[in-house]
Amino acid sequence: MGVNRDYVDKVADMVRNTLGLQVPMTLDSLLAAVSGKLPGRCVPKSEQELGVDAQIVTLGEESFEIHFLEGRPDTRKLFSISHELGHLFLHLLEKDGRLRTGAVCQRDMAQTRQELEANEFAAALLMPEEEFVDKCREYRKQNRINLTKVAEYFHVSVQAATVRGNVIGLWQA
Numbered sequence: 001m002g003v004n005r006d007y008v009d010k011v012a013d014m015v016r017n018t019l020g021l022q023v024p025m026t027l028d029s030l031l032a033a034v035s036g037k038l039p040g041r042c043v044p045k046s047e048q049e050l051g052v053d054a055q056i057v058t059l060g061e062e063s064f065e066i067h068f069l070e071g072r073p074d075t076r077k078l079f080s081i082s083h084e085l086g087h088l089f090l091h092l093l094e095k096d097g098r099l100r101t102g103a104v105c106q107r108d109m110a111q112t113r114q115e116l117e118a119n120e121f122a123a124a125l126l127m128p129e130e131e132f133v134d135k136c137r138e139y140r141k142q143n144r145i146n147l148t149k150v151a152e153y154f155h156v157s158v159q160a161a162t163v164r165g166n167v168i169g170l171w172q173a
Contacts, residue, residue, distance in 0.1 A: 003090060003117055005120060006142060007166065008086075008090065008115070008117055008120045008124055009120075009124040009128075009129060010088075011121065012124035012125040012128075013044050013124070013128065015085065015089055016036075016128070018031040018035070018124055019037050019038070019106055020033065020069060021033055021125075022124070023127075023128055023131055023154070024126075024142050024153055024154050024155050025078065025125070025126055025154075025155065026074075026078070026155060027074045027077055027078045027081075028031055028131055030078060030081055030082065031079070031081070034066065034085070038064075038071075039062055039063040039064070039085050039117075040063055040064040040065060040066065040088075041065055041066075042065070042066045042067075042068060043065050043066070043067050043068075044068060044069070044082055045067045045069060045070060046069075046070060046071070047070065047071065049067075050069055051071075052070075053068065053069055053072065053076065053080045053161065054067060054068040054069065054080035054081060054084050055067050055084065055104055055105060055140050056084040056085075056087050056088055056092070056100065056103075056104070056105050057103070057104050058092060058099040058100060058101055058103045058131075060099070060101055061098040061099050061101055062090060062098065063130075064092075064099060066081055066084045067083070067115065068084075069082055069113035074155065075076075075151075075155055075156055075157050075160075078156070079126065079157070080122075080127045082117060082121070082122035083118045083121070083122040083124065083125055084105065085121065085122070086117060086118035086119070086120070086121025086122055087105035087114065087118045088124070089121065090105055090118065090121060091114055091117070091118075092103065092105065092116050092170070095153075103119070111154075118147065119163075122160075123156075123160060123163065123164045123167065126154055126155070126156055126160075127154045127156065127160075127161065127164045129168050132150070132154070132165070132168065132173065133166055133168070133170065135149075135150050135153050135154070136150055136165065136170060139153075145151060145152055145165075147162055147165075149160050157171065
């Protein structure tokens with residue numbers, strides 16, 4: 001069964017608040033939160049080792065690793081690691097809080113339900129709706145929003161900011 005956007009946004013808010021992450025988030029702050037406040041770590045990998053942007057691997061019932069491509073821009077790494085955290089909190093936790101063992105999820109650009117949910121989680125974690133709307137208003141001039149400035153503020157790509165605005169309904173007439 002799929003989860004709705006409101007649920008995903010609430011989980012992202014809860015994770016951000018629990019981990020003490022501030023918006024705009026940086027790659028360093030996210031890496032520190034994963035290794036310092038969660039039973040996991042983020043490990044950079046080469047394209048020869050990984051072959052996808054990122055993946056999360058459970059290591060038994062109590063820990064995990066997020067592997068990410070080291071040669072990508074920080075904005076891409078930030079979104080990819082956030083995406084894998086989406087898999088962790090939406091798809092890999094059992095009801096008792098233990099991790100599903102032997103699980104591997106990877107950011108492979110497939111349009112499956114779980115991939116879309118993990119993308120929505122990453123967007124909500126990095127660009128909370130209220131702050132996103134406020135920044136769009138701040139960077140609006142003559143009925144045009146400067147999405148480059150919005151994206152720069154949140155340390156994401158223009159594409160990620162565009163999709164976030166579309167998902168929350170800002171671009172609808």
